[in-house]
Amino acid sequence: MGFSVFQNIIVTPDAPVEDLKNRILAALFSQNADQLKILIDYATDTAKNPELGETDEKYLRQALTALVRHKHLLDKTAGLKEQTRHLKHLLADKVRQAAPDYIEYETWANRLDIAPWQRPYIFSEAITFQMTSGCSNFCRRCNEWALPKVRGHFSFDAVNTFIDEFLAHGNRDLALYGGSDPLDWCDYPHDITHVLNRLKTVSQFSLLTKIPKGKGYLAKALIQTGIPMSVSLTDRNRDRILCLEKQLGQSFTKQHATADLLIPAGLDEDFSTVKASITDSYGTEISLDGCFGVIPAFTSALHPFGHKKIRITAKAKFIPGKKIGRPALLVDYFKPLGVVTEQGPSILPALLDVQVENMLFDNGRDELTPPGMRSIREYFDVFSDKARLTRKKLTPSVVKRIKNKYLNHTHFHDLSVEKQTAMKNEIANHVQFTRKDMVARARTCSISFFLAAIHAYIQNCPTKCRIIRHLTRQEYMQFTIRFQNPVSMSPIAEQLENPVTDPWLLFRYYALSLIHKGPIKPVDKFIQAYPAAFHPEKDRFIPRITCSCDTGRPHRKGTW
Numbered sequence: 001m002g003f004s005v006f007q008n009i010i011v012t013p014d015a016p017v018e019d020l021k022n023r024i025l026a027a028l029f030s031q032n033a034d035q036l037k038i039l040i041d042y043a044t045d046t047a048k049n050p051e052l053g054e055t056d057e058k059y060l061r062q063a064l065t066a067l068v069r070h071k072h073l074l075d076k077t078a079g080l081k082e083q084t085r086h087l088k089h090l091l092a093d094k095v096r097q098a099a100p101d102y103i104e105y106e107t108w109a110n111r112l113d114i115a116p117w118q119r120p121y122i123f124s125e126a127i128t129f130q131m132t133s134g135c136s137n138f139c140r141r142c143n144e145w146a147l148p149k150v151r152g153h154f155s156f157d158a159v160n161t162f163i164d165e166f167l168a169h170g171n172r173d174l175a176l177y178g179g180s181d182p183l184d185w186c187d188y189p190h191d192i193t194h195v196l197n198r199l200k201t202v203s204q205f206s207l208l209t210k211i212p213k214g215k216g217y218l219a220k221a222l223i224q225t226g227i228p229m230s231v232s233l234t235d236r237n238r239d240r241i242l243c244l245e246k247q248l249g250q251s252f253t254k255q256h257a258t259a260d261l262l263i264p265a266g267l268d269e270d271f272s273t274v275k276a277s278i279t280d281s282y283g284t285e286i287s288l289d290g291c292f293g294v295i296p297a298f299t300s301a302l303h304p305f306g307h308k309k310i311r312i313t314a315k316a317k318f319i320p321g322k323k324i325g326r327p328a329l330l331v332d333y334f335k336p337l338g339v340v341t342e343q344g345p346s347i348l349p350a351l352l353d354v355q356v357e358n359m360l361f362d363n364g365r366d367e368l369t370p371p372g373m374r375s376i377r378e379y380f381d382v383f384s385d386k387a388r389l390t391r392k393k394l395t396p397s398v399v400k401r402i403k404n405k406y407l408n409h410t411h412f413h414d415l416s417v418e419k420q421t422a423m424k425n426e427i428a429n430h431v432q433f434t435r436k437d438m439v440a441r442a443r444t445c446s447i448s449f450f451l452a453a454i455h456a457y458i459q460n461c462p463t464k465c466r467i468i469r470h471l472t473r474q475e476y477m478q479f480t481i482r483f484q485n486p487v488s489m490s491p492i493a494e495q496l497e498n499p500v501t502d503p504w505l506l507f508r509y510y511a512l513s514l515i516h517k518g519p520i521k522p523v524d525k526f527i528q529a530y531p532a533a534f535h536p537e538k539d540r541f542i543p544r545i546t547c548s549c550d551t552g553r554p555h556r557k558g559t560w
Contacts (some may be wrong), residue, residue, distance in 0.1 A: 007352045008532075009454040011460050012310050017046060017056040019463070021063040025271065025301050027471035028070050033077040040083040047090035054179065054289040055309060056135050057094060058145040062304050064088055066271045077093045094416050095194035097136065098149045102187060103288055105158040112291060113325050115314040117342040122291045124169035125322040125340065129164040130178035131159055131195075136212040139234050143180040143299070143306050152288050152518075156187040159195055162286065166203070173204040173324065178287055182207055183215040193221050198328070200227055200418050208255060209238050216244050223248055230255050271301040272471070278358070278369060279306045280329050282337070283322035293320045295354050296333060298345060298361040298368065301467050308354040317341060318348065318445065329372035332379065335533045353464075356457040359450060360468050360511060363475055363505065376450075380504040383443040385436070391436035403424045428499035444496060445505050445532035452527040454514045466513050476512040483509050491528040 014022070020042055027035040046052065047060055062322040067074065067084045073505055096447035134151035136143070154162070166174065176182045176195075178262040184193050207229045211219045222229050231241055231252040245251050279296045293310040297303035312319065323331055331337075333355055362368055363452065364377040381387060391398075406415060406423040415423070431436045458465050470477075482505075492510065495501050510523055533544035 002097075008449055009356060009456040009460070010348060010350050010352050012262055012308075012353055012372065014054065014061070015311060017059040019119075020046065021059040021066075022302065022463050022467060024063045025528065026065055026308065026466040028066055028341050029467060030072065031073055033073065033080060036073075036077075036080060040080070040087060044083070044087050044090055047094070049086060052094070054147060054151070054287065055292070055311075056342060057091070057147055058179070058305075060087070061091060061145060061147075064091060066301070069271060071508045077516060082533050092160055095149050096148075098151045099135075100150050101152050102155040103152060103158060105161040105310065108154070108158065109288075113313045114291070115316075115342075118312065118314070118316065118319060120169050120341045121319045121330075122284050122286065123165045124171050125283045125319055126166060126171055126174050126282045126286055127322055127324050128175045128178045128285040129162060130165070130180050130285065131182065132180040133288045134184075134185050136181050137181055137210045137234075137236065139210070139236065140233075142179075143304075145183075145304060146179040150184050151178075153185055156190040156194070158200075159185075159187075162198065163195075163203075171322075173206075175206045175208075177206075177208055178285060181209050181518065183209045183212055183218050186523050192218055193225070196222065196227050197225065198223075199231055199268065206230070208232055208235065211241060211244065213240070213378060216240070219244060219247060219252075223250070223252075229253070253423065271304075277306055278333070278373070280370060280373060281307075281324045282320045282328060282331065282546045283324070284312065284319060285309065295320060295337075295352060296328075296358070297354050298358055300357075300361055300471060302464060303354070308352075318346070321345065326372065329370065330374075332374055334376045334379065335539075336536075347534070351453045353457060353461060356453050357464065357468070360454065360472065360498070360515060363472075364508065376507075377445075380443070380507070383439055383446075383503060385393035388434060388436065391430070395431065399427055402430070433540070440496070441543070443503055444493065444530055445543060447492070447503065448527050448530040449532040449534065449541045450507060451510055451514065451523050452532070454511050455519060455523060455527060458514055458518060465515055474514055476516050479509045492522055493530065 020039065022090050024036065024039045027039055032169065039174070043063055046056070052060075064087055067080075067087075074084055121467045131154050132152070133147065133152060135146035136150055138146065138148035155310070183192055185195070196205075196207070207222075207227070208231075209229060210232050219229070219231075219458055229252065231237075233241060241252060241254075277299045279294075281294060282296065283294055285292045285294050291312045293312055293316070295308040295310070297306060297308045299306040310316075318341045321338040321340055323338075334351070335353060337355075339346055339348055340379050358374055362376050364375065366375075369375045402423060406412075406419055412420065412423075431440070440464070492506070495506055496503060510520075513520055514523060531544040534540075535542045
């Protein structure tokens, strides 16, 4: 997870096979048959590698699915169908040749390329521990794109070592599945019950299973010992689950029991529309394939998993801070993230490229984000005069809450200078954000920060931009019609001063304009005149202090 920082953006490295998948998608969407022929050859060469990792094989399967779903292009281009069929056969051979083996902890650890400072954090920030590679179910619409057929397991000794590491680093709540079914794990004579019987007294965990064929006895054993478990329903296992419920005389807790998955993906994915989903967990994932940083992402052709997986290596400068459940929903995905670095907890200086992609895919529809997660459209509502007046009305209760936070069982003069300053700053920050001029400034800074990030993104991620252009072309066409009037041609800052301007729509128009037209003068002038930065303590965007080339003294650009 090494990165390069540009203005308001951090570019994270794509895995080579992920980049290949994206290049195939871009060529498909532009119907560049000549480029596709070259890229499919690369894909088949990659598929021939007997050491191909789990995550890379998933990327190849996503590319294959996209090719198959664009059958019309394959049919009219000589050779493409045969190339695609060859890739399909090579990936099918991976399934036939799979023979489950066992990996010891030392073997896994020796494969990692990590720095000493990273080691404790990959355990303390873990949100997923995937004990098995591959899955016996292979559901068509698996949002994790689990590989068909079980490929390997961590040994029982390795699992116990991992548990010891999690506990030693204070991590007592994580998911015991990823692109696998937890009931598939075994190391004879041990099975999942032996793992969970130890964990249930020392840790919290989440367990989601399809209850594979032949594993009903494990489900019964877990239920009888009171271990919490959720069952994911599909047409494949529905009858089997109902039969088990009758035998037990009780119902399982069910997820995905509807016709539409929250994160549609897998072999039914058409890769042409943005799906209504985003995951809600930040942290690390540990699997037989290695260790990855996990960042939520809108499910799309770029991120069919519903999250971005970034392999952690010694080059990584940060590891995502763990957030799951309700706390994760409260993370604004369009603000710089909290992370851990070699120096300890920190806030990134800019947005990750995947966060920019999230902004570009968030078209404002309410169904895109789960309940409790604030969308960027909802964020712009905090700048409305109604919201400002509400904050002003609540000032006495807010001040009381802040004072109680610092003065519980003590007096102000007994606080340290640092805490006295922190308390006064919190009160001042709230009061400032009830002033009309400060709210307007924060709104301008927010839009400037976001547009500057997108401006940097289009210059550093050209292949992904081609995909995003394809996926947002209809929305952009609607905006170009809507904004074809003299008022919309005025400078962005002037448009924001107009009380009838909807800041969300204005931002959305210019965000899509950058993607579809490239750098444009109105945006260039705006972000240069109003450079912005994120202030973690204020939790909002403020004018960015820049350095004068003439004097070396700091100054603010623009008129504030």
